[in-house]
Amino acid sequence: MDTFRGVTLPAYQRIAANLRDRITSGALAPGQQLPTEQELAEEFGVARQTVRNGVGLLVAEGLVVSRRPHGHFVRQLEHMIYRPQAESRPQPVTPEMDRYCQQITSEGREPSQTIEVSLIKAPADIAKRLEVSEGELVVARRRVRFINGEPVNTNDSHFPLDVVRDSEIMSPADIPRGTNQALADLGFAQARAIDEFFVRMPTPEEAQRLQLGAGTPVALHIVTGYTQDGRPVRCTANILPGDRHVIVYERAWE
Template sequence: MTVPTTEANAFDHRSLHERIAADLRDEIMSGDLGPGAKLPSTVQLKARFDASNATVQKALQLLKDEGLVIGRAGAAVTVREHRQRTMRPASYMAPAEPGAPYRWLTEAAKHGAPARSRLLEVAEAVPPADVCAALNLPEGGTALMRRQVLLLGDEPAELVTSYYPVEIARGTAMMERRKIKGGTPTLLAELGYRPRLSVDRISARVPTQEQYTALQLPSDLPVLRTLRVVYSDHDRPIEATVMVKAGHLYELQYEFTPE
């Protein structure tokens, strides 16, 4: 059944400066305003959006706070260089080569900034319901949790919380609060649990308090949340990871070969 459109449910209830910022943000993220491009002048934006000078300045300040543009009062506002990054999640699913770093670090470094990880927590915990279902855990069941933040330069890029069946993790380096050379995919492969299938579920969400703080977000813009479940032989789930990144700074690219 089609829901009729009415003035009540069709109107954009956001403040005008938020609507202006939203339109400009979309043009930046889609490439219409590329890195280094000058935004339209304040006079042009006032005419385009039928807005006051103060409203336009509030919209531009939102984009500055989000790290999308730079500029000062009385000068042209320009799109920051290399702000939107394209990540290819499939490229860091496989275990790293012997002696090589975690694949995310290798792939992320291609964006030109030094990539590193900071381990935040290692503990047995009751996972979120969707993770419990993915790992076939009973109600109230626990898993080993490893939480880390991945950084490009000094900028938090992704909050990663991974869960592993306790019977797999127990007695291994995964239980220790330290980084694992090559990452857990490499260790799991060494233990005989090679990845055979990875399934990603991606959604856009309002950030939680933890995500907001860890990623140093400027506002409650949506984050991209990926739930990745990795299966080994006999369709056994060996890892479920929740990866969260700022929606206004990153896009995900997947490549498929037609059958």
């Protein structure tokens, strides 16, 4: 056992704590390579396996990435500012740029996305929010959004089949004016929405879609949109990795 700031720690945790301090203080900058296992073993007077265990903690925390065969590097975190209130605002004038692309491009980064559309049997949570029977067919429009080639979040929207049947919402292509306006054009304009936020660990599927490292929590933002007469016509689930987002919510005082 060794001590770090007066606390007794196993050697591998002391190494992790020391390197963590270097990273958070900026002594080890984003993108910078960590000292080699041999160098750290000599610095701390331990075996290389002990160093490996300590660095492994930082990989699990998302602070360090492994780039074989070159070594370990401080992760470059480029947070996306996520604005839940933005979806109810008008789309940008430029048709080829949705809000997401406009935001990221203005920051000098390269946005992209994949879109998949399918008919699925509504799972219990979606069925409850859309007020349909569990197992009833609904349209799922699933997107993965990327910044500079790295997946940053998923955006999966679900719609009652009778609302969007044979519409462009069922096509796996970008809708420049947005699905909210597309729903309005179909006669199902949304007058209000309920936002729900959950913070938890990702499911295996979410971790795979977003290429998440071990120990990375996510925020789940569920939006259910209702027409003026109270019918739910959209349920969107956004998965936001905790190491890639800053959630900014703007309010006006009444």
